[in-house]
Amino acid sequence: MNRSKAKFQMEPNTGVTFDDVAGVDEAKQDFQEIVEFLKSPEKFTAIGARIPKGVLLVGPPGTGKTLLAKAIAGEAGVPFFSLSGSEFIEIFVGVGASRVRDLFNKAKQNSPCLVFIDEIDAVGRQRGTGIGGGNDEREQTLNQLLTEMDGFSGDSGVIVIAATNRPEILDSALLRPGRFDRQVSVGLPDVRGREEILKVHSSNKKLDKNVSLSVIAMRTPGFSGADLANLMNEAAILAGRRGKQKITLKEIDDSIDRIVAGLEGTKMTDGKNKILVAYHEIGHAICATLTAGHDPVQKVTLIPQGQARGLTWFLPGDDATLVSKQQIFARIVGGLGGRAAEEVIFGESEVTTGAAGDLQQITQIAKQMVTTFGMSEIGPWALMDPAVQSGDVVLRMMARNSMSEKLAEDIDKSIKAIVDKAYEIAKMHIRNNREAIDKLIDLLLEKETLSGDEFRAILSQFTDIPEAKQKTKLTLPELVAA
Known part of the structure; x- marks a missing residue:
């Protein structure tokens, strides 16, 4: 012993x-x-x-x-x-x-x-x-x-x-x-590191000639080595299940969807729910595209995956080691786009529970802006004890709460002010683009999935799109905000 x-x-x-x-x-x-x-x-x-x-x-x-x-x-x-x-x-x-x-x-x-x-x-x-x-x-x-x-x-x-x-x-x-x-x-790999890892894990797999490992590496920020190994294995399993001799871009695309969002569910047939989800997702896409600093839309889909009834996928640009205040605020506006679309189009009494996940996410981001990043009217303070922010339960229990009631109240007011401002901007984007939204909804209900290029082509007929997002022509989806 x-x-x-x-x-x-x-x-x-x-x-x-x-x-x-x-x-x-x-x-x-x-x-x-x-x-x-x-x-x-x-x-x-x-x-x-x-x-x-x-x-x-x-x-x-x-x-x-x-x-x-x-x-x-x-x-x-x-x-x-x-x-x-x-x-x-x-x-x-x-x-x-x-x-x-x-x-x-x-x-x-x-x-x-x-x-x-x-x-x-x-x-x-x-x-x-x-x-x-x-x-x-x-x-x-x-x-x-x-x-x-x-x-x-x-x-x-x-x-x-x-x-x-x-x-x-x-x-x-x-x-x-x-x-x-x-x-x-030993941190998360950068884009060059991800490409090297993908070479190691694809060395024993048969890839189609159109599959570019550098493109996959660019589209998978935040993936660890184990995530990338799992991605290539999932793609190989899908190719085998579909009776293909080689792994194509379609299998890798679907594997990223599965890893990030979960298994694909049964397509919706209920007319009312399908229309509600369509407006919700188009709301995300419109507000994100028209807000400076947000990542471009990759695709909008009504096909359920995991817990989500519909999804709007975005394509992160460079590896986001440093994120600006404008970019963080743009994420809050984009996250509130779904709820804003429901309220403006169907009325306040008809808003649904579909935005629950969005609200949790944007509230956490706004809280970090105030307490961690010093991006509010309170000033450049770190307002949260590191022990309280850590994941260790014992350290959180032992941490002394040195915050005054006045400061706690100011933090709550600042968080609310950020979210309220973002919500007003989101509702303004929805009101100003009703004609474009209706056109996009008709196409989305018909096709069930719109690519980023299709979405921007229609939206550009009705309003000006920031130049950086017009040039985006990418093929694989990434991190999701639904």
């Missing part, structure tokens, strides 16, 4: 090398340096460099942290121990600390070697957050891990690689130099 449950490979054969890891070039470079250190340490020790004790991989789920660990095991050619943080945890007192000692004893006997601990937050959580005191078995396990990594025994030739997607809850003693000397961020 006290023995470590780590899986040990004297000559690791994970089947993964650095060639199989794409889209995280900076992280890969750090690891290549460690592999070189393990293969020829004298090159570094001759000038006084010491071998790093630990490397912490930090990043969202699905970005390739465990894959990187497999690659370094395959490349380094040294003994490799792999386990999960939860494998230290046991109901019996002292077992976790004993397993840590056993693991490092085995590792020292085989040094130089690598130890990989996946999901280290299971055992490395901040100490002292337990309520009521007493002996905390997890804390004793962490204390033993801290001692083994940089205690009194000195250098041991053991490199610890750990992975987590929750670095904010890790104990500060674990993150100091001498324990985890390096924190390597």
